[in-house]
Structures are given as structure tokens and as C-alpha cells.
Amino acid sequence: MFEILLYIALFLITVAMFGLIYRVIKGPTTPDRVVALDALGITLVAVIAILSIILRTNAFLDIILLIGILAFIGTVAFSKYLEKGEVIENDSNL
Amino acid sequence: MAFQILLNFVLAFVWMFLKTSYTPATFIVGYFFGLLILFFFRGFFQTRFYLKRVYAIIRLVLIFIRELILSNLAVLRLVLKPKLDIRPGIFALPIELERDWEILLLSNLITLTPGTLVVDVSPDNKTLYVHAVDIDDLNDAVSSIKNSFEKAIMEVSR
Amino acid sequence: MTAIYEIIVMLFILSGTFLTLAATFGVIRLPDIYTRNHAASKATTLGAMLILLGAMFYFLFFEDHFNSRLVLAILFIFMTAPVSGHLIGRAAYNSGVKLWNKSVADELARDRKKMKQGKSI
Known part of the structure; x- marks a missing residue:
């Protein structure tokens, strides 16, 4: 029963990820796509947590932290690019 | 401290x-x-006893968690409602806090409050621009921001 | 005893899954970027946090091993989710994405216009 429910949860999250991918492809503006990508990153974390329960291993748990950090940095870089047109600003008066 | x-x-x-x-x-x-x-x-001592401050920090964290759960319920209600009769908008919210990290904490809290999301901070740090999903039933959100959140943050920073 | 533990873990994971589905539904259904941001930045956060809590309890109960990295991940997601929501909202506003046409108020645009006039005088 426990295993079956885990597989059902994994399936539902995959459906949710497909919905977010639909928004990434369609999204009328670029910020829409960034919102969907950010949510995709956090959903990926959830997928890995459920997978590591199904496989009964704790080898993947470090990846969770890594993907969380990468999703946040990606969002910050994207929104900075949208706002200023570049990610890392060069100080021209240096 | x-x-x-x-x-x-x-x-x-x-x-x-x-x-x-x-x-x-x-x-x-x-x-x-x-x-x-x-x-x-x-x-x-010149300053007050530091456990009081620790207590204030713990209360602030509990407020954060409560607001997160409440706002999720609000989002669920908004998303699963069959008819989409919301009236979104951006409104200006004057704040009393001054230091940068206090404003950071307050805007994080507001983002976690049901139905509100900070869009911008004015250059003189006196006004927050908040996007609200439903601008009609905003009064209790604003009063809770004013009364409980700002007070809890001041309790920590003072 | 294991049945109770399994029910606790399952409760966390299923409620997290439900919240994630609701967030996706909101992102697809709501009309403009700002309201979509509401759904994405709140519901996904709590969903992922609940699923991670479920995984933490699973490893605590069944494998007798307390994984502190999961706690760190939960704290990190809890701290950064509002920040990224705020950043996307501000970037969208500054890059000129319009609000939904049924929006009722935009006091930010009004204040910006006022400030620009004040500068030109």
C-alpha cells in the first residue's frame, strides 16, 4: 500500500511538472516562463525526495540541497537579466 | 546582547x-x-536581558510558519474556485521600519501573507508596493501587517 | 507501530503532492504574471517543504538515521522562496509587463509618475 501510494504521488507530481512545462512553452511573456521554471526547480526537489524513499537510499539527499540552491541562483540571475539586460554588471569606472 | x-x-x-x-x-x-x-x-546591564530577544525571535519564526500555512489555504481557495471573480491590484503601504534588514524581513512576511506579494520598495524606504489578489477584502491583511508583523519585528530589533 | 509511521509519512507526502498540483493548476489558470506568481511562490514552497519533511521522517523512522541536510534544505527553501517571488515580480514590473486588464488599482505607476514629474520640475 505504502509503495503504491508513493508511486501515485510520483505520478501526480510528474503531471504537475508537465503542466509547468506547458506554461514554460506557451507563457506569453518571459517573466511567466521564469515563474514556471522556478516552480519546476522546486518540484524537481520533491521528485528526488520521493525517489529516494522508493529506492530506500540516502545517496540522493545531497542533490536536494544542490538543486534548491541552483534553482534559487537561476531565478535571481534570470530576474536580474530581465531588469538590467545583463547578469554581472561591470563597473566601468574601475 | x-x-x-x-x-x-x-x-x-x-x-x-x-x-x-x-x-x-x-x-x-x-x-x-x-x-x-x-x-x-x-x-x-545597559541593554535588556537577552532571553527576551530570543523569545521574540522564536515568536517571529512561529508567525512565519503560521502565515505560510494560512496563505496556502488562501491560494487553494483561489485556485479551486470555479469562477474567477478576483480584483487584483497594486497598492502602496507606508511602513515605519527603517533599517534594511527589518524591511527585508517585513517584505518576506508580507509575501507569505495570504493574497499579498511585494513588488517594489520605494527609494526612500518608506513605502512598500504590494500586489494583492483581492483588493476588496484587504483591510484585515493591512491591519495584521501593521499591528502584528511590524510589532513583532520591532520587538526583535529594538 | 510501523503502520502509524507509514500513515504519518504518507500524510505529509500526499498533502505536499496535492499542494504542488494546486500550484500548477493555478499557474496554468490564473490570468496574469502577478497572480500566477502568488500561486507559484506560495503553494510550491509549502508543497516541497511537506514532501521533504515526509522524507526526513521516513529516514528517521525506518532507517534510524537523522539526515541534517534535509533540514538544511527545508530551511533554505523556506528562506529563499519569498525572495525569488519578490524578485520575479519586480523584474516583471520593471520590464513593462502589463497588469491583468481587470485589475483595479496601480498605485506604483501613479507614484512613479509623480516622482518623475517632481524630478523634471
Whole structure:
């Protein structure tokens, strides 16, 4: 029963990820796509947590932290690019 | 605050040397007795007793968690409602907090409040621009921001 | 005893899954970027946090091993989710994405216009 429910949860999250991918492809503006990508990153974390329960291993748990950090940095870089047109600003008066 | 914590550590180490046992258990007991001594002599310090501040921080964290759960319920209600009859909009919210990290905490809290999301901060740090899903039933959100959140943050920072 | 533990873990994971689905539904259904941001930045956060809590309890109960990295991940997601929501909202506003046409108020645009006039005088 426990295993079956885990597989059902994994399936539902995959459906949710497909919905977010639909928004990434369609999204009328670029910020829409960034919102969907950010949510995709956090959903990926959830997928890995459920997978590591199904496989009964704790080898993947470090990846969770890594993907969380990468999703946040990606969002910050994207929104900075949208706002200023570049990610890392060069100080021209240096 | 930092000075009081340092004093507490020194008292704990003094207790460890007095007992001539260097285990973590002795350290904890010594820390507790040091806390008692600091509590009795709290009138002699310039600043207030630091456990009060710790208590304020814990209360702030609890408020954060409660707001997260409440706002999720609100989002669920918004998303699963069959008819989409919302009236979104951006409104200006004057704030009293001044320092940068206080405004950071407040805007994080507002983002976690049901139905509100900070869009921008004015250049003079006096106004937050908040996007609300439903601008009609905004009054209790604003009053809770004004009364409970700002007060809880001030309790920590003062 | 294991049955109770399994029910606790399952409760966390299923409620997290439900919240994630609701967030996706909101992102697809709501009309403009700002309201979508509401759904994405709140519901996904709590969903992922609940699933991670479920995984933490699973490893604590069944494998007798307390994984502190999961706690760190939960704290990190809890701290950064509002920040990224705020950043996307501000970037969208500054890059000129319009609000939904049924929006009722935009005091930010009004204040910006006022400030620009004040500068030109």
C-alpha cells in the first residue's frame, strides 16, 4: 500500500511538472516562463525526495540541497537579466 | 546582547573548571547557572536581558510558519474556485521600519501573507508596493501587517 | 507501530503532492504574471517543504538515521522562496509587463509618475 501510494504521488507530481512545462512553452511573456521554471526547480526537489524513499537510499539527499540552491541562483540571475539586460554588471569606472 | 552571551559562556567555562569535568553535560549545567546569575543581575546591564530577544525571535519564526500555512489555504481557495471573480491590484503601504534588514524581513512576511506579494520598495524606504489578489477584502491583511508583523519585528530589533 | 509511521509519512507526502498540483493548476489558470506568481511562490514552497519533511521522517523512522541536510534544505527553501517571488515580480514590473486588464488599482505607476514629474520640475 505504502509503495503504491508513493508511486501515485510520483505520478501526480510528474503531471504537475508537465503542466509547468506547458506554461514554460506557451507563457506569453518571459517573466511567466521564469515563474514556471522556478516552480519546476522546486518540484524537481520533491521528485528526488520521493525517489529516494522508493529506492530506500540516502545517496540522493545531497542533490536536494544542490538543486534548491541552483534553482534559487537561476531565478535571481534570470530576474536580474530581465531588469538590467545583463547578469554581472561591470563597473566601468574601475 | 553579544556581550551578555559572551559573559554567559565565560560563566559556563568557570563552572566547568570548578567541577573539573569537561563534558558537554557540565557545560550545559554551567550555562544554565550562568543564565540564572545574569537574570538576577539584569538591572546592571545597559541593554535588556537577552532571553527576551530570543523569545521574540522564536515568536517571529512561529508567525512565519503560521502565515505560510494560512496563505496556502488562501491560494487553494483561489485556485479551486470555479469562477474567477478576483480584483487584483497594486497598492502602496507606508511602513515605519527603517533599517534594511527589518524591511527585508517585513517584505518576506508580507509575501507569505495570504493574497499579498511585494513588488517594489520605494527609494526612500518608506513605502512598500504590494500586489494583492483581492483588493476588496484587504483591510484585515493591512491591519495584521501593521499591528502584528511590524510589532513583532520591532520587538526583535529594538 | 510501523503502520502509524507509514500513515504519518504518507500524510505529509500526499498533502505536499496535492499542494504542488494546486500550484500548477493555478499557474496554468490564473490570468496574469502577478497572480500566477502568488500561486507559484506560495503553494510550491509549502508543497516541497511537506514532501521533504515526509522524507526526513521516513529516514528517521525506518532507517534510524537523522539526515541534517534535509533540514538544511527545508530551511533554505523556506528562506529563499519569498525572495525569488519578490524578485520575479519586480523584474516583471520593471520590464513593462502589463497588469491583468481587470485589475483595479496601480498605485506604483501613479507614484512613479509623480516622482518623475517632481524630478523634471
